[in-house]
Amino acid sequence: MKERTASVKDITMQKIKTYLWFENQAEEAATFYTSLFPNSEIVHVQRAGEAAMTVTFTLAGQEHIALNGGPQFTFNEAISLYVDCETQEEVDELWAKLADGGEEGPCGWLKDRYGLSWQIIPKALPELMSTSDPAAAERVMKAMFGMKKISVQGLLDAAAS
Structure with missing residues (x-):
């Protein structure tokens, strides 16, 4: 998985972002999605120990955030x-x-x-x-x-x- 080092400025440049709640597949999904579209990448992974909590990624230049939030919402x-x-x-x-x-x-x-x-x-x-x-x-x-x-x-x- 390609992940670039991002500054806080990089992560907050887009004012409105899609925030996606996953049970526990946020990093897997973001990796899959970024493999499909040009100008896409994993920007930042916030971890709690080994587990990804949030994954900031771009799809065709548009920023999204994926959360491992548990099974409460689908x-x-x-x-x-x-x-x-x-x-x-x-x-x-x-x-x-x-x-x-x-x-x-x-x-x-x-x-x-x-x-x-x-x-x-x-x-x-x-x-x-x-x-x-x-x-x-x-x-x-x-x-x-x-x-x-x-x-x-x-x-x-x-x-x-």
């Missing part, structure tokens, strides 16, 4: 991390890695092996749903409702039909 779909994917290949790769050991959901949503919800969304989806043709946008939305992992080609076909 993740649910009320919050998710939205990934704006450039290509179908990026959707496919992230979907496969994040869904491994997790659970696929509808409309580009999944839960990873830690129970955290993600939306893996190609840029084409909001673009096609924002078209000036309301019938095409409705077809795209209907096609999306029938998908788990979003297929850009499926969206394009729906828009054109």
Whole structure:
């Protein structure tokens, strides 16, 4: 695991951060997540003895904090991390890695092996749903409702039909 030495200034530069409560897998999850996205790293691990208490990490330059807080709270779909994917290949790769050991959901949503919800969304989806043709946008939305992992080609076909 790559961890850089961080100063207090480094850790507090981003004003608003996502704080994620894990039972006891904060460091494992942060290591996994940072392996998936460019410009991602473990910034700081606060330990109590050998155990990680909090892990500050960046995903694509955005800072997050993971806590080993115990079993009192678990993740649910009320919050998710939205990934704006450039290509179908990026959707496919992230979907496969994040869904491994997790659970696929509808409309580009999944839960990873830690129970955290993600939306893996190609840029084409909001673009096609924002078209000036309301019938095409409705077809795209209907096609999306029938998908788990979003297929850009499926969206394009729906828009054109």
